[in-house]
Amino acid sequence: MDAVLHFGSTRGLDATTVREIADEAGIGARTFFRFFSSKEEAVIALDEDFFTAILEALNEQAEGLSLGEFFLGAFEAAAAQFDQAWWTRFAGGSRLAAASPTVSGIALNLCGVTAARCADALRPSFSTIAQYEFDLALDGILNAWRRAREAWLDSGNLDPAAFHALFRRNLHFLETTPLLKVRATASG
Numbered sequence: 001m002d003a004v005l006h007f008g009s010t011r012g013l014d015a016t017t018v019r020e021i022a023d024e025a026g027i028g029a030r031t032f033f034r035f036f037s038s039k040e041e042a043v044i045a046l047d048e049d050f051f052t053a054i055l056e057a058l059n060e061q062a063e064g065l066s067l068g069e070f071f072l073g074a075f076e077a078a079a080a081q082f083d084q085a086w087w088t089r090f091a092g093g094s095r096l097a098a099a100s101p102t103v104s105g106i107a108l109n110l111c112g113v114t115a116a117r118c119a120d121a122l123r124p125s126f127s128t129i130a131q132y133e134f135d136l137a138l139d140g141i142l143n144a145w146r147r148a149r150e151a152w153l154d155s156g157n158l159d160p161a162a163f164h165a166l167f168r169r170n171l172h173f174l175e176t177t178p179l180l181k182v183r184a185t186a187s188g
Contacts, residue, residue, distance in 0.1 A: 004042045005092040013039060013100050040103045044110055046090045047097075051114040053078035058121040063184045067126060067134075068171045070184055071118075071141045075167060079160055087160045094153055115142055125184035137174075144170035 003024035007016035018039055022032045036042040057077035061070045082090070097103040119138055126134055148166035155162060 001089060004039055008096040040106050043093050043096045043103045044107045046093045047110060053081050055117055065184050067137050068175050072171055088158060091153060091158050140174050144174055
């Protein structure tokens with residue numbers, strides 16, 4: 001991962017071959033392809049790690065929380081799993097993704113898959129909300145996360161607490177909408 005970020009930030013991802021990345025990492029190209037299908041996919045691997053941690057944490061949230069509180073709790077539980085070195089790599093990968101249309105497309109697809117998985121995990125706890133309203137509210141939360149990440153990267157303060165504060169601020173704004181105030185109920 002560090003080799004991908006190094007070459008991507010210094011020469012650009014398009015100007016870097018998988019062989020160069022593998023050589024820098026001290027592995028063979030075949031080993032690289034055991035973990036990633038492309039160098040672009042390697043860039044978003046950290047996003048995938050984070051989204052997986054959020055999905056796992058969603059299952060641990062309690063009833064009685066608003067949709068925003070539910071997701072914020074999962075975000076904070078997921079974020080706590082990663083150290084500062086991971087967050088620095090995450091920022092580098094996010095910057096590379098923003099600079100590459102190909103990586104942005106792969107990341108967008110990952111976000112779509114993750115949104116669907118979040119909806120599947122959350123829907124039973126929010127069955128009192130109409131489906132289209134639930135989908136709209138969840139889209140707002142995911143967009144709040146994306147906007148917080150953009151503001152965090154632009155700020156230059158890569159402290160994870162700064163990202164949390166930005167996400168919290170965005171969710172607070174969204175909480176003023178009635179849909180995000182509906183409370184979770186016991187599923188089943």
